[in-house]
Amino acid sequence: MIQQIDHINIVVGDLIGATKFFLDLGFQKKAASRLSGRQMSAVTGLADIEAEYVALSLPGADTHLELIQYISPSGGKDPELNTANRLGFRHLAFSVDNIEAVVQMLKAKGVEFVSDIQTWKKTGKKLVYFYGPDGILLELAQYPQS
Numbered sequence: 001m002i003q004q005i006d007h008i009n010i011v012v013g014d015l016i017g018a019t020k021f022f023l024d025l026g027f028q029k030k031a032a033s034r035l036s037g038r039q040m041s042a043v044t045g046l047a048d049i050e051a052e053y054v055a056l057s058l059p060g061a062d063t064h065l066e067l068i069q070y071i072s073p074s075g076g077k078d079p080e081l082n083t084a085n086r087l088g089f090r091h092l093a094f095s096v097d098n099i100e101a102v103v104q105m106l107k108a109k110g111v112e113f114v115s116d117i118q119t120w121k122k123t124g125k126k127l128v129y130f131y132g133p134d135g136i137l138l139e140l141a142q143y144p145q146s
Contacts, residue, residue, distance in 0.1 A: 007055070007064040008092060010136060013077070015069035018133035019054045022065060024109065025094070027056035030064060048072055065092075067133075082135040091129065093139035099126045102140055106130060 012018040023029065035051040050071040057064045080086055096102045099117055107113070114129035114137075124144035132138045 005063045007066050009066040009068060010092075010133075011075065012067050012069055012133050014133065015052050015054060015067055018067050018069075019056070021133050022056050022067070027058055027065060029054060030057050031055040035068070046073055077134060082131055082137045084129070084137065091137040091139050093127075093141050096140050096142050099128065099140050099142040103128060103130075 010018070019029070032052070032054045035053055036049055040049045040051075041047055051068050052071070053066055053068040055064050055066050078086075084090060103113065103117060112131045114131075117126050117128045119126045126142040127139055129137055129139050
């Protein structure tokens with residue numbers, strides 16, 4: 001049976017910019033490589049793959065974030081990728097201790113938010129959606145102290 005989530009892969013249009021974005025959030029770079037060849041093509045079902053990838057992780061985390069930029073074959077962006085009700089993988093949420101400070105830091109870097117911070121009345125959880133590289137939908141979540 002499944003033991004844990006190993007990694008989450010996000011296809012990006014600008015690997016350098018996306019890597020910087022996640023490094024600014026506190027991720028650390030673990031590995032980087034060029035991906036190509038028959039084995040990579042067999043795994044993905046895509047012919048003649050040429051890609052670059054970077055593996056990132058948060059300190060102490062077991063799950064990694066992999067960013068990949070396909071050079072060949074080039075893909076396209078779903079124009080509604082950042083819409084919350086689209087089928088499929090929708091967003092990645094990050095737990096934070098001080099959501100207001102993180103939002104302020106990201107806004108100072110020009111990051112666009114979907115709304116202001118919202119607080120759930122029942123649980124006291126604070127959350128906010130924002131757009132990452134290539135418009136991917138991300139979330140910050142702060143849980144009340146126990």
